Amino acid sequence: MSAAAALPEVGERLPPLEIGPFDAQALTRYAEVSGDDNPLHLDDALAQSIGFSAPPVHGMKLLAAFERLLASWRGDLFIASLGGTFVQPVLRGEKATLTGRVLRVSPEEGVFVRLYAHGPGRAPAIIADATLRPRPGNEGP
Amino acid sequence: MSPEIASIDFGPPTEVFVDAAVAERFARETGVELEGDRAPLAYPAVWLAEPRLRERIAQICAEADALPVHESQRFAYETALRQGARYRLAVAARREAKPSRLLLDATLSDSAGAVVGRVETVLRLVSRAELPKKGDA
Numbered sequence: 059m060s061a062a063a064a065l066p067e068v069g070e071r072l073p074p075l076e077i078g079p080f081d082a083q084a085l086t087r088y089a090e091v092s093g094d095d096n097p098l099h100l101d102d103a104l105a106q107s108i109g110f111s112a113p114p115v116h117g118m119k120l121l122a123a124f125e126r127l128l129a130s131w132r133g134d135l136f137i138a139s140l141g142g143t144f145v146q147p148v149l150r151g152e153k154a155t156l157t158g159r160v161l162r163v164s165p166e167e168g169v170f171v172r173l174y175a176h177g178p179g180r181a182p183a184i185i186a187d188a189t190l191r192p193r194p195g196n197e198g199p
Numbered sequence: 200m201s202p203e204i205a206s207i208d209f210g211p212p213t214e215v216f217v218d219a220a221v222a223e224r225f226a227r228e229t230g231v232e233l234e235g236d237r238a239p240l241a242y243p244a245v246w247l248a249e250p251r252l253r254e255r256i257a258q259i260c261a262e263a264d265a266l267p268v269h270e271s272q273r274f275a276y277e278t279a280l281r282q283g284a285r286y287r288l289a290v291a292a293r294r295e296a297k298p299s300r301l302l303l304d305a306t307l308s309d310s311a312g313a314v315v316g317r318v319e320t321v322l323r324l325v326s327r328a329e330l331p332k333k334g335d336a
Contacts, residue, residue: 077230084228087224087228088228088229091221091224091225091228091245092225092228092244092245092248093244093245093247093248093249093253094244094248095248108330117269117272118241118244118269118272119228119229121241121272122225122229122230122231122239122240122241122244123229123230123231125229125231125239125240125241126229126230126231126232129231129232129234133234136276136279137240137276138275138276138277139273139274139275139276140240140241140273140274141271141272141273141274141275141319142271142272142273143270143271144269144270144271144272189275194278
């Protein structure tokens, strides 16, 4: 196995990535491109009516950002899966920090990474995971 | 099948397309740097918002008098999505009663029928009657 294809060690931590804060224009742009125009993310009055001080950022927008975290860390690996549970919202105007740690590594199953997105709250906003594998021959850059 | 789990018809598979301009905008709005002709791995979110799926989800929510809240999302790939490529998107859905959820399992395949990836979406259906109102403690 070449040095470039060497798999990470269990316990390795990914360099954290800070994203945001996202303003109303950013949420509108994401809504337009994704098609997720749920007014909860765009309408202050609606968000306040159900107890939020500001509209929550689209969970998918935050989850999608893990691709950058993973690619910045090990761009030589193929991201075979990414999934997450949206635990609590990150609100408009708030920053989020994406972190990750390698939990399992095997030549057969690849690299399993536990991921978190944290907003200002103590509990994570997203609990996620990803599996990365050496790139197949047709998945080169 | 348990009476608390019911399959829901989401119609036949549909053809979907990775629009390069949309992929670029989606990448920009999610902070992803595109490499070559790859699409962002969360790009199928765009397809889940297509009118036919949206209308079916809205119909289910209306019948339940509920608002959909995105609970979890997963993307899994055999090969990376490519800008400009066309795929077939087949959606299998089921409804769970306790807690009230709509689960969408979408399979992406290429023109030869080979599975490219899977997209799993879980929507919690929150009863409008349970929503907190402004002024509640």
